Amino acid sequence: MNQRSSRASRPRVYVLVLLLRREAETVDLTIRLVSEHALTRVHRKIFKEVHGRLFEIWEKYDDDDMTTHRAGPDHNP
Template sequence: MLVKKIKHSHAMNVKDASILNVVMFMQPTWIRGSMWTPDNWSVYRQTVRTNNDVEGWHRRINGRAGRPDLGFYVLVPLLCREAETVDLTIRLVSEHALTWVHRKIFKEVHGRLFKIWEKYEDDDMTTTQLLRACNHIIGLGPSTTQDDIHNEDF
C-alpha cells in the first residue's frame, strides 16, 4: 500500500539531481522490477522487521558448537542436524502450534505502528507524516518534526 501510493505519486517531480538519480534507479529496480518486488523487501505492516531471528539462530548454532568462528568440518554436521528439524518446524508453524515470544515493549511498538498504518490507509495522514511517525515510534533518525530538505509530501 505505501509503496503503491509513493509509486503513483509525484515522486518524479524531484528538483534535486542526486535524489532524482536515486528515484530513477529505484523505480525500475525495486518498485517495478521483476526480480525484487515491494512484497519481497517492504516491511510495511510486518511485525518482524529486523534480522534478530537470524542472529538468534546464529547464536544458537555457535552455542551448540561451544565456540564462535566455526570451521567447515564443525559447521556441516551442525547444519545437517538443523536441517533434520526443518520439516517439523514448518508443520508446527503451519498448524499454529509454534508460538512467537514477543517482549512487551515490541508489542507496544507494533500496536502503535499498526494504528498509524491504519490512519494512513484511511487517508488521515500523508506519506511524509506516516514516515515521520514511524521514525518517532522506532526512534531512528533526527527527532525533528520539520525538515526543510524533506518537507514535501509524497
C-alpha cells in the same frame, strides 16, 4: 603462520556436518508447526507496544477518524 591461524579458526568438516545434520532434523518439525500455526515469532515487548500504536493509528486513519495532517510529526496524542 597466516595459513595455520586461518585453518585453526575454521570449523572442522565433521563439526560442520554434525551442525548441519542437527539443523536438518528440525526442518520437518518446523515446517509442520508453521503449517499448523503452532509456531509464532517471539516479539520483544517494546516492539509489540510500538506496533500496537501503529495499528491503532492506521485503524483510525482507515475509519476517517484521523487525517494525515493530524498524524504528522507535530501531533502529540
